[in-house]
Amino acid sequence: MQQHSPADPGQQITVTFELPDGSEQRCRAAAGETLMDAALDNGVPGIVAQCGGGCTCCTCHCWVLSPWLEQLPAPHRDERDMLEYAWGACRRSRLACQVTLVEALDGIRVQVPAQQS
């Protein structure tokens, strides 16, 4: 687990979503936004985010790839609890609404599951 300084709101972070059909969707998001914000703002299919980021639905589940996975702070208890209900959950699983984009995550790649719980 890494500790990061607060996000610089002027910074742009590049995020690549790998979709279940093998295609990719690359977008830019402002530092301080979440992975969920990046997905919703760019119409990434498969990130439903039914609760709007409240950590109560797990329909923003995604798999974070290395080396960015290791850059993330550990999930808090609420996130861990919700991930138990996520389809295909594994050690790379995170809720996109709980991942804040910071400079160290520039270039982050995440996989979007074929279905959400």
Ligand code: FES
């Ligand atoms: S949007 Fe509902 S848990 Fe992330």
